[in-house]
Amino acid sequence: MKIIKAVFAASLTVPLMATEHHFSVENTNYTLSSVPYTDEERTVYNYNRVRLTGDIKKENWFANIIADVDNYYGEEYINSYEYLYLGSMQADTPFELQTNRNNYAKGEVYGRLHRLNIGYADETHNAVFGLQKITMGVGRIWTPTDLFNPRNPLALEPDQVFGTYALSYAYALDKLSEVMVVAAKRQDDSYKYAGRIKGNVGVADIALDLFSSNDAQMIAYEIEGNLFDTGIEWRSEGGYFKDTLLDQEFYQTILGLDYGFSGGLTLATEWIHSSQTYTYEEIFVYQNSTLGNNRFAYRDYFGASAYYDFNLLYSATASVIYNPEDSSAYIAPLLAYSISDDASLALGAMLYAGESESGFARIHNTYYLRFKVTY
Numbered sequence: 001m002k003i004i005k006a007v008f009a010a011s012l013t014v015p016l017m018a019t020e021h022h023f024s025v026e027n028t029n030y031t032l033s034s035v036p037y038t039d040e041e042r043t044v045y046n047y048n049r050v051r052l053t054g055d056i057k058k059e060n061w062f063a064n065i066i067a068d069v070d071n072y073y074g075e076e077y078i079n080s081y082e083y084l085y086l087g088s089m090q091a092d093t094p095f096e097l098q099t100n101r102n103n104y105a106k107g108e109v110y111g112r113l114h115r116l117n118i119g120y121a122d123e124t125h126n127a128v129f130g131l132q133k134i135t136m137g138v139g140r141i142w143t144p145t146d147l148f149n150p151r152n153p154l155a156l157e158p159d160q161v162f163g164t165y166a167l168s169y170a171y172a173l174d175k176l177s178e179v180m181v182v183a184a185k186r187q188d189d190s191y192k193y194a195g196r197i198k199g200n201v202g203v204a205d206i207a208l209d210l211f212s213s214n215d216a217q218m219i220a221y222e223i224e225g226n227l228f229d230t231g232i233e234w235r236s237e238g239g240y241f242k243d244t245l246l247d248q249e250f251y252q253t254i255l256g257l258d259y260g261f262s263g264g265l266t267l268a269t270e271w272i273h274s275s276q277t278y279t280y281e282e283i284f285v286y287q288n289s290t291l292g293n294n295r296f297a298y299r300d301y302f303g304a305s306a307y308y309d310f311n312l313l314y315s316a317t318a319s320v321i322y323n324p325e326d327s328s329a330y331i332a333p334l335l336a337y338s339i340s341d342d343a344s345l346a347l348g349a350m351l352y353a354g355e356s357e358s359g360f361a362r363i364h365n366t367y368y369l370r371f372k373v374t375y
Helices: 002-012 081-087 282-286
Strands: 020-033 043-058 061-073 102-104 107-121 126-131 163-173 177-184 189-201 203-211 215-225 231-241 248-260 265-274 300-309 314-323 329-340 343-353 366-374
Touching: 163 189
Parallel strands: none
Antiparallel strands: 020 043, 020 366, 043 061, 061 107, 102 107, 107 126, 126 163, 163 177, 177 189, 189 203, 203 215, 215 231, 231 248, 248 265, 265 300, 300 314, 314 329, 329 343, 343 366
């Protein structure tokens, strides 16, 4: 807590001289129907998140804060194994980001710090200190080279990731090349270190990544470019990983393509391959470790996502992940309606298909209604 207070106090000094600032409050509400892990009966519950976002800037200096108040309502769900398991997943930081959970009647409410950092940026230098998102990788569905803030494509909100308590610095060698270094303190007071050098070779942007911690090491690459004059963007990332925790070594890679059609449809596809597989027990028990999102039960998965604007009011997205080894699939459709510039309503689902006991067929379908408004 002392570290949080110190960073927060430092960020408060910026408004005193600030000339640019932006504050907003966003409320996201989900009403979900699901069958929690290990349960057999379907339950309905509500999840509501109030998010405060503040951005302050003075010349080349800036400060950012994002804080949430989360509320779950539904007695059956908050007593389920799924809720307890997801609640046990904590940020890999040397201090707690979440308050104690306050239980009331059929619900629980708690606060959480999502981001809190200060920094300096100009044309050559970019330095950030505090709770932040470290951006590594070029994947849209999977980001195996991101060992700081990896996204989970099977989550309700894949891009809602924990922050990393770190000092990051990037130096621009020229307009198309940069060097980045990161040092992040972990929950056990050890450190994660990473370095990246990125440049342009004419046909693509290419980067070399290095990572080291007490439970994992990585040497990896990133490539992203345009496929001749077709308008198709292609990308790949991957590398060699040493899983010190489970005494395994493996390589992992992705290959993806993106294309935006003139009618308003945007399509992205991606394939991921791992040379090493893990048991479900190993995946779940060691989820909180550095390589938690890099361990898979099968070697290959294919993914695709699509976005389409019907008009100014309606839009649709859909994501699919397919396991060719057992022919199971995860499908996530979403239909959104724009009520106004600051409010939207969406109907979505997380569907799992396949033969009995296949990978994705082990999980029950979830359906939800989402309402989001920004003030």
